[in-house]
Amino acid sequence: MATEQMNTEQTNSQDISQNGPDVKIPEDALIIIPVREMVLFPGAIAPIAIGRPKSIAAAQQALREQRPVGIVLQRSPEIEEPGPDDLYRVATIANIVRYITAPDGTHHIVCQGVQRARILDFLPGTPFPAARIQQIPEPATNSPEIEARALNLQRQAIEAIELLPQAPPELVAMFQSTTAPGALADLATSFMDIKPQDKQEVLETIDLALRVEKVSKHLAERLEVLRISNEIGQKTRATFDERQREAILREQMATIQRQLGEGDGKAAEVTELTAAIAKANMPPEAEAHAKKELRRYERMPEAAGEAGMVRTYLDWLIELPWALPEEKPIDIKEARRILDADHFGLEKIKSRIIEYLAVRKLAPQGKAPILCFVGPPGVGKTSLGQSIARAMDRPFVRVSLGGVHDEAEIRGHRRTYIGALPGNIIQGIKKAGARNCVMMLDEIDKMGRGVQGDPSAAMLEVLDPEQNGTFRDNYLGVPFDLSRVVFIATANMLDQIPGPLLDRMELISLAGYTEEEKLEIARRYLVRRQLEANGLTAEQAEIEPEALRLVVKGYTREAGVRNLEREIGKVFRHAAVQVAEGTAAKVVVTTKDIATVLGQPRFEGEIAQRTSIPGVATGLAWTPVGGDILFIEASRVPGRGGMILTGQLGEVMRESVQAALTLVKSKAPQLGIDPSVFEKSDIHVHVPAGATPKDGPSAGVAMFTALTSLLTNRTVRSDTAMTGEISLRGLVLPVGGIKEKVVAAAAAGLKRVMLPARNKRDYDDIPQSARDNLEFIWLERVDEAIAAALEPAGAKVEAAE
Structure with a gap:
């Protein structure tokens, strides 16, 4: 080695x-x-x-x-x-x-x-x-003499392993399963403690008979050393047994002294632990187990290595909140006030939380569902859990599951391991100090899976109301009741959560915020928070409403408000410099100051520029961080009817392009397209931002519209975006992520969105502000998309600058 x-x-x-x-x-x-x-x-x-x-x-x-x-x-x-x-x-x-x-x-x-x-x-x-x-190459083995020497070498290696202290049994099995003389010699040399030059000599020996003989000679020398070491070890163990006998006698002497009333420090410690166990209000099984461990600890010498491990285990059992505290009745009106004060908008989600709290109030012993908030980063999933804890007047604890890949991080380590600890669930309950706490399981979709087991499988018992009343942590070794813990999970993507675990939870979706909602959230919460974070007061710094709107519109395009808060923080840090230097008593940030502090706006109205020529359509896409707009560009060059696809398209989007082109060809006479164009031209479809992989079944309508726009020389309306998949019969099929896509369209300044008619069921999920600012066109067939999206024939086409 x-x-x-x-x-x-x-x-x-x-x-x-x-x-x-x-x-x-x-x-x-x-x-x-x-x-x-x-x-x-x-x-x-x-x-x-x-x-x-x-x-x-x-x-x-x-x-x-x-x-x-x-x-x-x-x-x-x-x-x-x-x-x-x-x-x-x-x-x-x-x-x-x-x-x-x-x-x-x-x-x-x-x-x-x-x-x-x-x-x-x-x-x-x-x-x-x-x-x-x-x-x-390894020489072939065809000599009985070599095989006999290999068998002798195998016996020597196994004997040497058996003489090693704490040798793993797998090593013996490895040598028993290795029969090739060359491989056996190499394996034995790898594990032998000899000089590197001697190992190199074995490596350079190609002849099998000579190689096996050299290795056998070295191994014989090591065997002799191991035999002598074994004899010395047996003598040492005998001496140790004598010392252990003396330790036992000293412990018996200490016991006699305690009976005589002389006592010692450990007796006082045991008395203290006994009283603590009695006050911990453990269940009968846990209390009996704690008393058994206490008796073991009492008999152990203080110098014993296991004594510290047992004492730590007893401390965990004593400090856990076994007893259920007195639960205050939930005040629904106060809960509604807290939710409204902490969060702007999210009316349907707050209504579902109020329903959840009302059921908990009327049936405190009932098995409530496990809520899972699903949405992009920065939309307020974790803060909703904190608001629920405030409304229920219970302790709040957050357990981060992102990157957890070991089952022991959920169920705990067995006490046979040095440094063993309970799992994150038990640790969180101890930190909260209450068995009925509100526990936020953050990033439940980002749990990994390693060689130490599947943590998502361990979470099944934690989140199952039928099982978590007797949850058994490997470290504790006794059941712990989790039925009174209010579990709330958060996730960004559902695809990464295993089906059985997903079935344990009730999903509540949080989409992104519209521009008006972001503006209101910034005005109510973010500005005040960043003023405090940068050591300012409202009398020292202020940002005008129009300047705040410019930050929202020109510098952020995200589903949540996390990046918006960072930009506001930059603005106030710039103001803090002026206040700290004494150059200004109060700084009022205007729209003119924003460009100085944050630079030129990062997001502009590029849709009109992109769609000013035929062959460009604006699509809508769903991403793990919210909705986004997607430009589909098509161009025609002389060729032989080929198709070129670029822009890091996945297999699903490639199939959408093929289906759209086939549909355009089938409808060429109706669209006024010369069929010979397809034989004399190559069509290139490109989705910009080529470094970003793109895939998903929702771009069919946009692909069809872009190709039709190109071949009919009619531009697509610059205020219109679309989503939906198509069939070869010309039907528009429903897609997912409608709420996120519509919010992204409203944030991009679009006026019209074309959606599949079969997605009307998702209309109620769209925020009211987005409904007020957008015109919705519901599509049954692709003919309706062409009629609604393309400019009239003969309209003036302006080349893009």
């Missing part, structure tokens, strides 16, 4: 950049990584620490090109920059299975040996060692 071992718990995986140096290594050559004090054998997997810049560059180049490397031992470990003469000539071809950068900046690679190779000559002019090699 390598002499420098890697602590995988303190490392972070690093993605290797694709922008490395342009180095061309011939296909018949191998990238060489010199190593000190270790030899990698074929079939072995070992971590290697690399610190030289050339070695780091070599490993990263191999990862970028997905090619193997050559691991070769250098003759002297003191040489910092080894040359060809400083390296052995037999190396191991290896694949890099993992590249890791530790927090301290060191680099590690995990390599798997594949085959021996002989270095013929090194390549000149490369930034890292590279050489032409000759692969050395």
Whole structure:
């Protein structure tokens, strides 16, 4: 094994950049990584620490090109920059299975040996060692003598493993399952504690009989050392048993002293713990378990290593809020006032929360549903949970599930592990100090899945009202009642939540805010919050309403208000500088000051410019951070009827383009399009922002409209956006995300939106301000889309500047 071992718990995986140096290594050559004090054998997997810049560059180049490397031992470990003469000539071809950068900046690679190779000559002019090699195949085994020696080597290896202290049983199984003499010799050498030069000698021995003989000789020497060490260990254990006997006698003496009334410090501690257990109001099973552990702790010597672990466990049992506190009746009027004071808009969502609280008031012992707020970042999901806690007058605790990939983070670690702790659920309840707290499970859609188990499966018991009354944490080992905890979850995307977990929750969707809602939220909450955050008062700084509107309209285009708050913070920091310098007693920010502080507006009315020529349509898209507008551009060039698609389109959008083109061809006579155009032209469909992948079944209407606009030379109305999928029969099919898309259209300054008629059921979800500012056109067939979206034939077409 390598002499420098890697602590995988303190490392972070690093993605290797694709922008490395342009180095061309011939296909018949191998990238060489010199190593000190270790030899990698074929079939072995070992971590290697690399610190030289050339070695780091070599490993990263191999990862970028997905090619193997050559691991070769250098003759002297003191040489910092080894040359060809400083390296052995037999190396191991290896694949890099993992590249890791530790927090301290060191680099590690995990390599798997594949085959021996002989270095013929090194390549000149490369930034890292590279050489032409000759692969050395493994000789065939056809000799009874070699097989007999291999069996003897196998017995020696198994005996050596059995003499090792705490040897893993998997190692014995590994040697038992390895029958090939060459692989057996390499495996035994990999695990032997011998000099690197001796291992290199085994690596360079190609002849099987000679290789097995060398390894057997080394192993015989190690066996003799292990036998002697085992004898010494047995004598040491005998001495230790004698000391343990003395410790037991001292403990008995201490017990006699306590019975005589002399007492000691631990007796007082045990008395204190006994009283604490009695006051903790534990259930009978938990209390019996705590008393049993206390009796174990009382019998343990204070110097015993397990004593501290048992004491910590008892502290957890005592400090958990087992008893249910007196619950105050929920005041629905006060709850409505709190929700209205904390949140602007969201009327349907606040109404659902009031219904939830009313049911909890009338049926406190009932099994209430688990609410899950779903929406883009910054729309107020977490703050809604805080408002619910205030309305119920209960403690609020937040448990972040983003990035959780270990089941033990939910269920806790078993106490057999050093440093074991309860899971995040029990820790959150202890932090809240109440068994009926409001627990916010934040980012439930971002739980991972690792080799330690599936945390989303562990959450099934937590969120199931039928099971969480007897939730068993691995650390506690006794049931804990979670039925009185009010669980509220948040998520950005539902696709990443497993179906069984999604079934446990009631979904409440939060879409983005309109411009007027953002303006009102900024006026009521964000301005005051940023004034306090920057050490200002309303008498020292003020922002005019029109300036605030300009910030909302020209500098943010998001579903929530998080970025808007950042921009307001920039404005007030600029004002704070003037107040702190004493150049102004009060700063009033006007529209003229906004450009000075925030720069030129980032979002302008580009729709009219983009759609001023035929072949451009404005679509609507749904993203994990809210709705957005999407431009579909089509162009025609001389060709042979081909189709060109660009803009990082996914498979679904590519199929939408094909379906739209087929539909245009089938309706060419009705649309006044010469069919010969399709045979003499290539059509190029492009969706700008090509660096952003785009996919989803909602662009069919926009694709069809853009192609029809191009081929009929009629522009699409610049105030109109559309969404919907199409069929080859010309039907407009329903799509999802209507609320988010319509809000995005209103924020972009559009006046008309064309939606599938079968999406009328989503009309009630659209905010009232968006309904008032937009004209809705409901489509049954694509003919209606053409009639509503295209300018009349013969209208003047202006070229885009």
